[in-house]
Amino acid sequence: QAKAAGRGRLRLFDPGMRAALHNRVREESALREALAEARITVHYQAQFDAEGRVTGAEALARWHDPARGWIPPAEFIPLAEDCGLIGALGASILEQACEALARWQRQGHGRLTLAVNVSARQFHEVAFVDTVRDILHRTGASPWRLRLELTESLLLADVEDTSEKMHALRALGLRFALDDFGTGYSSLAYLRRLPFDQLKIHQGFVQAAQQDPNDDAIVRTVIALANTLGLEPLAEGVETEAQREMLAAYGCTACQGYLLGRPAPEAEFVARLDAEAAHPTE
Ligand code: C2E
Ligand code: MG
Ligand code: MG
Numbered sequence: 535q536a537k538a539a540g541r542g543r544l545r546l547f548d549p550g551m552r553a554a555l556h557n558r559v560r561e562e563s564a565l566r567e568a569l570a571e572a573r574i575t576v577h578y579q580a581q582f583d584a585e586g587r588v589t590g591a592e593a594l595a596r597w598h599d600p601a602r603g604w605i606p607p608a609e610f611i612p613l614a615e616d617c618g619l620i621g622a623l624g625a626s627i628l629e630q631a632c633e634a635l636a637r638w639q640r641q642g643h644g645r646l647t648l649a650v651n652v653s654a655r656q657f658h659e660v661a662f663v664d665t666v667r668d669i670l671h672r673t674g675a676s677p678w679r680l681r682l683e684l685t686e687s688l689l690l691a692d693v694e695d696t697s698e699k700m701h702a703l704r705a706l707g708l709r710f711a712l713d714d715f716g717t718g719y720s721s722l723a724y725l726r727r728l729p730f731d732q733l734k735i736h737q738g739f740v741q742a743a744q745q746d747p748n749d750d751a752i753v754r755t756v757i758a759l760a761n762t763l764g765l766e767p768l769a770e771g772v773e774t775e776a777q778r779e780m781l782a783a784y785g786c787t788a789c790q791g792y793l794l795g796r797p798a799p800e801a802e803f804v805a806r807l808d809a810e811a812a813h814p815t816e
């Protein structure tokens with residue numbers, strides 16, 4: 535019988551699966567190493583108001599591997615979630631972001647808001663609220679200037695836990711954006727019950743709206759919904775002036791995208807702020 539089980543196991547691990555498993559183990563240890571060596575850093579993408587002024591930034595995680603080059607967050611964030619590293623990785627990102635925010639506050643850019651993405655596993659970890667509180671305390675960043683970006687799937691994973699933690703963090707002063715709105719399945723009832731202050735329109739809708747009447751309808755509906763509920767609509771992935779004009783005509787003036795600024799290292803982001811402060815007409 536043991537022999538039969540052994541044979542079964544052998545069949546389970548055919549060469550293809552063995553290679554996949556091996557690859558996965560290698561990726562996990564590469565991530566672990568990158569985290570230990572602080573090779574996962576943060577870039578900042580500016581966010582703008584109707585007048586084209588920078589109102590803040592979104593922190594975006596960046597992993598540069600000496601051998602493989604840049605590895606996109608869409609790959610390593612899910613990997614970190616799967617192998618139990620998301621708590622440590624998320625805390626490292628949040629800490630780097632809050633250190634930057636505190637620096638900006640000291641450098642005379644105190645009105646900026648910094649948005650940080652939080653993944654579902656990270657948010658639902660028992661210690662999440664304490665971790666945020668500790669990081670704010672350690673870095674001296676103003677909680678009023680920090681906005682967490684949550685996704686619809688996160689809300690639905692555990693509605694009670696989501697609500698409790700959001701309200702606890704709200705009491706500390708934090709604000710919340712619902713990221714990639716329209717790509718998930720959140721119910722409108724949650725939108726009213728949970729303390730969001732901003733709805734981010736997914737870039738896929740923004741970019742397709744001028745070709746596809748369905749996407750156009752979604753963009754208009756999401757903006758109207760946000761404005762009705764007293765949330766600020768912010769359009770992601772704005773790449774052309776025509777998209778920006780369309781969004782403004784629909785009532786969405788807050789935006790973020792390659793048209794106005796790409797994610798960049800902190801020094802580059804701050805240089806831009808300083809340049810704008812020196813030439814306020816632009
Ligand atoms: P997201 O939060 O929706 O971030 C916006 C993504 O769109 C970013 O990709 C940004 O670089 C990209 N983007 C911004 N403007 C434009 C544009 O005009 N055109 C196009 N084509 N893309 C634009 P990125 O940095 O690769 O991040 C992808 C996703 O990975 C993020 O989507 C977010 O869900 C996740 N992510 C990134 N950093 C973190 C993090 O620190 N923590 C967590 N949990 N997730 C993160
Ligand atoms: Mg985001
Ligand atoms: Mg997202």
Ligand code: MG
Nearest residue numbers: 713714734770
């Ligand atoms: Mg998004």
